[in-house]
Amino acid sequence: MKSGARIVVESLQREGVDTIFGYPGGVVLPIYDELYDSPIRHILVRHEQAAAHAADGYARASGRVGVCLATSGPGACNLVTGIANAYMDSVPIVAITGQVPTSLLGNDAFQESDITGITMPITKHNYLVKRTSELGRIVREAFYIARTGRPGPVLIDIPKDVSTNQVREEGAIPEEITLRGFQPTFKGHAKQIAKAVELIEEAERPVIYAGGGIIFSEASAELLELAELTGMPVTTTLMGLGAIPCDHPLNLGMLGMHGTEYANYAVTESDLLLAVGVRFDDRVTGKVQSFAPHASIIHIDIDPAEIGKNRKVDVPIVGDAKTVLRVIINQVKKGAPKDAWLSKIREWKERHSLRYEEGDGLKPQYIIQQLSSLLKGEGIIVSEVGQNQMWTAQYYCFRRPRSWLTSGGLGTMGYGFPASIGAHFARPEEIVFDIAGDGSFQMNIQELGTVAQYRIPVKVAILNNMYLGMVRQWQELFYNRRYSYTELPPIDFAKIAAAYGIDGMCVESREEVVPALKAAIETEGPFIIDFRIEREENVFPMVPAGAAINEMLRGQRR
Amino acid sequence: MRAHTLSVLVENKPGVLARVAGLFRRRGFNIESLAVGTCEEPNMSRMTIVVIGDESQLEQVQKQLNKLIDVVKVSDITETETVERELALIKVSAEPGSTRAEVMQLANIFRAQIVDVGAKTVIMEVTGDTTKIDALEKLLRQYGIKELIRTGKIALQRGAKIVKSTKERVSA
Numbered sequence: 211m212k213s214g215a216r217i218v219v220e221s222l223q224r225e226g227v228d229t230i231f232g233y234p235g236g237v238v239l240p241i242y243d244e245l246y247d248s249p250i251r252h253i254l255v256r257h258e259q260a261a262a263h264a265a266d267g268y269a270r271a272s273g274r275v276g277v278c279l280a281t282s283g284p285g286a287c288n289l290v291t292g293i294a295n296a297y298m299d300s301v302p303i304v305a306i307t308g309q310v311p312t313s314l315l316g317n318d319a320f321q322e323s324d325i326t327g328i329t330m331p332i333t334k335h336n337y338l339v340k341r342t343s344e345l346g347r348i349v350r351e352a353f354y355i356a357r358t359g360r361p362g363p364v365l366i367d368i369p370k371d372v373s374t375n376q377v378r379e380e381g382a383i384p385e386e387i388t389l390r391g392f393q394p395t396f397k398g399h400a401k402q403i404a405k406a407v408e409l410i411e412e413a414e415r416p417v418i419y420a421g422g423g424i425i426f427s428e429a430s431a432e433l434l435e436l437a438e439l440t441g442m443p444v445t446t447t448l449m450g451l452g453a454i455p456c457d458h459p460l461n462l463g464m465l466g467m468h469g470t471e472y473a474n475y476a477v478t479e480s481d482l483l484l485a486v487g488v489r490f491d492d493r494v495t496g497k498v499q500s501f502a503p504h505a506s507i508i509h510i511d512i513d514p515a516e517i518g519k520n521r522k523v524d525v526p527i528v529g530d531a532k533t534v535l536r537v538i539i540n541q542v543k544k545g546a547p548k549d550a551w552l553s554k555i556r557e558w559k560e561r562h563s564l565r566y567e568e569g570d571g572l573k574p575q576y577i578i579q580q581l582s583s584l585l586k587g588e589g590i591i592v593s594e595v596g597q598n599q600m601w602t603a604q605y606y607c608f609r610r611p612r613s614w615l616t617s618g619g620l621g622t623m624g625y626g627f628p629a630s631i632g633a634h635f636a637r638p639e640e641i642v643f644d645i646a647g648d649g650s651f652q653m654n655i656q657e658l659g660t661v662a663q664y665r666i667p668v669k670v671a672i673l674n675n676m677y678l679g680m681v682r683q684w685q686e687l688f689y690n691r692r693y694s695y696t697e698l699p700p701i702d703f704a705k706i707a708a709a710y711g712i713d714g715m716c717v718e719s720r721e722e723v724v725p726a727l728k729a730a731i732e733t734e735g736p737f738i739i740d741f742r743i744e745r746e747e748n749v750f751p752m753v754p755a756g757a758a759i760n761e762m763l764r765g766q767r768r
Numbered sequence: 769m770r771a772h773t774l775s776v777l778v779e780n781k782p783g784v785l786a787r788v789a790g791l792f793r794r795r796g797f798n799i800e801s802l803a804v805g806t807c808e809e810p811n812m813s814r815m816t817i818v819v820i821g822d823e824s825q826l827e828q829v830q831k832q833l834n835k836l837i838d839v840v841k842v843s844d845i846t847e848t849e850t851v852e853r854e855l856a857l858i859k860v861s862a863e864p865g866s867t868r869a870e871v872m873q874l875a876n877i878f879r880a881q882i883v884d885v886g887a888k889t890v891i892m893e894v895t896g897d898t899t900k901i902d903a904l905e906k907l908l909r910q911y912g913i914k915e916l917i918r919t920g921k922i923a924l925q926r927g928a929k930i931v932k933s934t935k936e937r938v939s940a
Contacts, residue, residue, distance in 0.1 A: 330787060331794050335837040338782070355837060391779060391840040515831035518824065 211376040214342040214368065215240035218306065219248050221349035221383055227277050229253060229268065229635045231261040235281025236321060237308035240373035253635065253664060256656040258285050260628035262292020263654070265303040267632030269296075270615045271590055271640075273428070275356050276303040276632060282310055283321030286367070287328070291622060293363045294332040298619025299449065300426060302361035304352050305329075311371040312340060326367050334362030342375040346383035354387065359394025360513040361426055394512060398529035403537055405525045406484070406508045410538070411545035413482035413506075416442045419465065419494075422449030422618070423487015423511060429532035430454070430611045433486070436539050441548045443555055445473040447488055448599075449618045452608035456587065462555070463564070466494035467753045468600040471562035474751075474759040476555055480505045487511060487531045490520035491619070500758035510534050564604055566765075571744030572720055574598070574673045578605035580723050581643065581671065584731065589641040590615065590633045594626040594650030596680035598673045600749040602645045624653025630668040631660060641669065641731060648674040648698055655706070661736045662710040669730040669737045672703055675745045683748045687763070703740040714738035771800055772826050773850070773923050775931045776815040776833060777841040780806065784838045788815065791836065797821060797829050801854075801920030812840070814931075816922045841931050849926040852897045855919045857883075858905065861912035862890045871911055878904045889914055897921075 265276030286307040310319040445462040462473040495501040508525040587609035593599040617625040630644040707714035730737040750765030800818040807814035862868040880894035
């Protein structure tokens with residue numbers, strides 16, 4: 211005989227899970243007891259939200275399913291933001307929560323919350339397990355659903371008696387599962403692909419618009435091959451950074467609200483937009499009616515619901531990005547000459563390159579650039595949300611997929627620090643840098659405790675402007691500089707780090723930047739740098755909300 | 769904007785109705801009616817959902833429904849030949865005398881059954897397509913409808929066509 215808790219832990223092992231992130235409590239005690247002598251490593255976080263973000267960071271960095279574990283009620287509810295974040299960015303995580311015993315379900319028992327009800331709109335699927343005999347099958351299904359097709363979070367809610375009840379060993383974990391309602395399409399439709407090939411060959415001003423789908427389907431090599439084969443320039447979304455090396459001549463950088471001017475101009479003037487693994491998000495398209503107004507649109511995505519959702523497309527292709535791109539590469543010829551188009555793009559690139567004004571103060575863009583050249587685009591860069599995120603997206607030179615983890619869809623402040631913990635356990639050989647703001651960092655600052663406990667060698671670069679910088683920027687530009695509740699007091703983050711036994715330093719001048727970054731890189735353990743940046747530095751270019759993406763603010767001095 | 773009839777085959781699991789209803793709510797789709805019950809396959813249910821929207825909204829509704837793991841098959845059967853039925857129970861004022869006679873005559877014309885007779889009211893049971901029930905409801909209104917309940921439409925395609933999906937095994 212075998213307990214439900216034993217089945218859970220053995221099922222995790224069977225799925226190849228080596229690390230989970232969690233926080234114990236009453237009704238998950240049976241599972242924690244099984245973990246006590248299991249080979250699975252459990253990382254104790256300081257708040258369940260961090261467990262979910264760490265599982266997310268682990269998944270994004272590794273391509274495997276991340277796992278988090280929490281108790282019922284408050285524990286489960288604290289996971290919610292992390293699950294929603296993973297849902298918006300299509301990250302495969304399995305969240306396991308304890309639940310009150312089945313006899314008490316629905317009774318408002320101590321630490322009871324209806325977490326399957328709460329997470330229904332933010333999970334790909336969820337389960338409330340009623341019988342121990344179902345547990346093995348459900349865990350298998352959960353992992354399969356989380357990682358297959360468009361990835362996403364799956365939650366399994368396990369009442370305490372389901373964990374403690376015993377069932378017979380045989381068949382407790384089934385070999386085969388049946389999912390009638392879940393059959394993603396991987397191969398693109400041959401006729402649609404033929405149409406796409408024809409459009410690609412005819413196009414004179416094409417642009418590839420590539421997103422997170424390229425990263426998740428491991429299609430970077432195919433993307434690059436197709437771009438080089440046809441001479442199509444590539445712009446990526448925030449989620450797609452790293453899909454093509456930043457310094458590749460065909461790379462246009464990021465498009466959209468804080469994208470490069472040349473990417474936005476190229477999309478606006480294109481006659482063909484090949485959209486792959488993207489969802490025409492409002493932060494990308496700006497005013498959607500003016501987005502790529504002259505272009506035929508080919509949209510490749512594994513999720514049929516994304517095709518035609520925000521923008522009418524000419525050639526819809528439902529399928530896996532890697533598979534479909536491979537077929538296109540095999541069929542496509544070089545096509546129409548693009549010399550005029552590419553030279554126009556080169557000209558835009560020269561005339562409208564990313565730039566910032568040097569001044570007396572410490573410039574955040576300079577810090578990112580220095581980090582980028584010190585790490586040569588290597589390492590795993592994680593960001594928080596806001597100005598820190600956009601400066602990193604603009605000025606860090608990403609060269610590989612899965613080297614950039616950021617909260618794109620939900621925009622979760624506090625994501626970066628715990629996600630970088632997850633990234634470390636996914637790829638311990640890599641250096642992990644969290645680029646933070648002082649606001650964002652304080653949203654999950656308690657994880658200094660986790661980092662200290664396990665000596666997790668993540669480095670945090672806080673771009674400290676004593677403001678909620680992005681909100682302040684909007685107040686400056688659109689609310690007549692009325693800085694309503696966006697100013698933060700000075701915090702000495704190095705001192706806070708010291709209290710946890712973590713090394714850190716404060717940097718106030720340009721000359722100190724490189725030595726500080728070097729110190730962080732060379733220190734074996736965790737390291738915190740508190741960069742006191744120019745307080746009112748803005749992120750430019752910027753497309754104001756509701757404007758077309760070629761109508762950008764360029765940041766003339768005030 | 770027009771009414772579409774969707775036939776949706778779902779796994780008969782706890783929460784499946786909440787998943788479908790929640791999807792309609794959060795994506796802002798309007799449900800005109802929803803009827804659900806067991807069907808020919810064990811462990812499955814069939815939903816008939818009447819939803820109002822334009823073509824692109826309907827496309828989204830179907831695609832989003834298909835993403836739910838418990839939803840096995842979604843078919844828009846608006847344009848196909850179908851048998852559609854709805855059941856209504858209507859409690860209507862019918863004072864003994866000429867009113868009651870008139871009400872019963874109407875019931876007769878609509879092939880409705882009188883299933884309860886009270887001192888001042890009768891309850892009639894009527895089945896038919898939505899327009900037939902609408903018509904009866906409208907006619908009865910002048911006598912005073914005290915209570916009314918409709919099941920919402922259920923529908924099946926005519927002939928051999930069926931809304932079904934094949935079984936697929938997964939070795940995860």
